[in-house]
Amino acid sequence: xxxxxxxxxxxxxxxxxxxxxxxxxxxxxxxxxxxxxxxxxxxxxxxxxxxxxxxxxxxxxxxxxxxxxxxxxxxxxxxxxxxxxxxxxxxxxxxxxxxxxxxxxxxxxxxxxxxxxxxxxxxxxxxxxxxxxxxxxxxxxxxxxxxxxxxxxxxxxxxxxxxxxxxxxxxxxxxxxxxxxxxxxxxxxxxxxxxxxxxxxxxxxxxxxxxxxxxxxxxxxxxxxxxxx
Amino acid sequence: xxxxxxxxxxxxxxxxxxxxxxxxxxxxxxxxxxxxxxxxxxxxxxxxxxxxxxxxxxxxxxxxxxxxxxxxxxxxxxxxxxxxxxxxxxxxxxxxxxxxxxxxxxxxxxxxxxxx
Numbered sequence: 001x002x003x004x005x006x007x008x009x010x011x012x013x014x015x016x017x018x019x020x021x022x023x024x025x026x027x028x029x030x031x032x033x034x035x036x037x038x039x040x041x042x043x044x045x046x047x048x049x050x051x052x053x054x055x056x057x058x059x060x061x062x063x064x065x066x067x068x069x070x071x072x073x074x075x076x077x078x079x080x081x082x083x084x085x086x087x088x089x090x091x092x093x094x095x096x097x098x099x100x101x102x103x104x105x106x107x108x109x110x111x112x113x114x115x116x117x118x119x120x121x122x123x124x125x126x127x128x129x130x131x132x133x134x135x136x137x138x139x140x141x142x143x144x145x146x147x148x149x150x151x152x153x154x155x156x157x158x159x160x161x162x163x164x165x166x167x168x169x170x171x172x173x174x175x176x177x178x179x180x181x182x183x184x185x186x187x188x189x190x191x192x193x194x195x196x197x198x199x200x201x202x203x204x205x206x207x208x209x210x211x212x213x214x215x216x217x218x219x220x221x222x223x224x225x226x227x228x229x
Numbered sequence: 230x231x232x233x234x235x236x237x238x239x240x241x242x243x244x245x246x247x248x249x250x251x252x253x254x255x256x257x258x259x260x261x262x263x264x265x266x267x268x269x270x271x272x273x274x275x276x277x278x279x280x281x282x283x284x285x286x287x288x289x290x291x292x293x294x295x296x297x298x299x300x301x302x303x304x305x306x307x308x309x310x311x312x313x314x315x316x317x318x319x320x321x322x323x324x325x326x327x328x329x330x331x332x333x334x335x336x337x338x339x340x341x342x343x344x345x
Contacts, residue, residue: 106286109286109322116321129328131328135325135329136329138289140289140293141290142290143288143289143290144244144245144246144250144288145245146249146250
């Protein structure tokens with residue numbers, strides 16, 4: 001403090017400039033750090049929402065596939081006298097489960113659209129692939145048929161594909177939450193960026209970024225050094 | 230080149246697998262629109278573009294019956310379908326469905342080759 005006060009006495013303007021620049025740099029870093037934290041937390045909340053939905057859907061789908069669906073016109077004809085038996089053979093909940101699965105799939109698709117812009121091209125393609133497997137295990141086979149047998153293997157498969165999808169979402173979200181990506185998105189707001197749709201575009205972007213970003217950082221560093229010293 | 234837009238040419242709410250399952254099934258779509266267009270494309274050496282956009286979504290069973298059924302029921306080969314059939318998902322929302330449809334063709338081919 002004594003050294004600082006001595007310097008302030010000898011050359012007050014230069015020293016105040018240095019203090020202000022240092023404070024400004026600190027403030028800018030703190031701002032971007034907060035921005036990154038908010039952005040990461042908001043994204044993680046969406047990922048949690050998607051994962052909960054996936055496991056809820058898996059539960060619903062497993063319940064749907066584990067029960068046989070009998071056509072009431074053919075199977076229940078002779079035993080309509082017994083209300084308890086007819087309820088047992090055609091559980092009304094099966095129709096409800098079917099509607100819930102269809103609705104849940106749509107919700108999940110919208111969540112995917114919200115989540116995928118942050119992901120790399122490779123992670124996006126993998127996400128679509130894992131989603132396709134999950135949807136196929138839930139709504140494939142004899143889904144929505146008037147009558148079908150119970151399908152235990154499909155009920156098991158639903159959990160496997162759900163776990164694969166959740167695992168991919170979790171790992172991809174870790175990769176999507178880097179601080180440099182948050183910084184990049186801030187620039188993107190000012191100058192809209194075209195996300196790569198092919199490997200060629202992805203390679204071109206990597207080349208451009210690997211040249212321009214170090215050049216900008218070195219330039220910024222030189223400016224700061226020249227201002228401070 | 231002919232284009233089939235499922236939403237405008239067939240239904241905005243495609244149904245299940247078989248005609249017996251209800252309206253706008255995969256089987257109905259395949260028999261009424263897809264197979265005649267593909268047969269025409271084969272004879273004229275053209276191409277059929279199927280646009281998936283615009284519907285309220287698809288059940289995997291619909292897609293499997295529509296596209297997997299081409300190989301299973303009508304004897305189209307994967308090689309032929311690669312040449313004459315193009316599946317288009319303009320909106321990113323339909324990418325998953327396109328993936329399922331392409332997978333159905335590949336899996337149906339596997340079933341067919343195992344059967345022979």
